Amino acid sequence: MMNEQRRQVLQMLADGKLAADEAERLIDALGRERPESAPTPRGATRPKYLRVVAVDTSGDSGPSRLNIRVPLQLLRAGVRLASLIPPEALVKINKALDRSGIPIDLTELRPQNIEELIEQLGEVDIDVDDPGSRVQVFCE
Incomplete structure (x- = not known):
């Protein structure tokens, strides 16, 4: 499930829906x-x-x-x-x-x-x- 969440964040980054720093914060939060x-x-x-x-x-x-x-x-x-x-x-x-x-x-x-x-x-x-x-x- 965690890998799926990371993939979704990366997809949102690729689609331009998130900035790189926002994606980084979300991935950090997922890691916690x-x-x-x-x-x-x-x-x-x-x-x-x-x-x-x-x-x-x-x-x-x-x-x-x-x-x-x-x-x-x-x-x-x-x-x-x-x-x-x-x-x-x-x-x-x-x-x-x-x-x-x-x-x-x-x-x-x-x-x-x-x-x-x-x-x-x-x-x-x-x-x-x-x-x-x-x-x-x-x-x-």
Whole structure:
């Protein structure tokens, strides 16, 4: 699969859809991904970032790129900040979230829960392909 991804980047370079430096960055990003045949053992290294990479080549004005790297420490800080919200406010927030279709109870959110979530995120690797775009979500 990795060789296919590299081939696609090189083809986009050959077709003039990517500049050489853009192709180099994409190939470097592909090289940082874990090989499928050698998964990282549990607990070997803790992921530090949640990465979202998207390339849309369907437009006439050239490829559109999105590369977001969210520190997982931000999730940890968010949980600690949530513990400072007064209980009355949490009830109102939970009701508003529920009305919006997000059934999350913030009163039940604990730091140990977020650590378990982050541990599981280390095994997340999502690829979405279609003819005009590519989206990847992974932890690094």
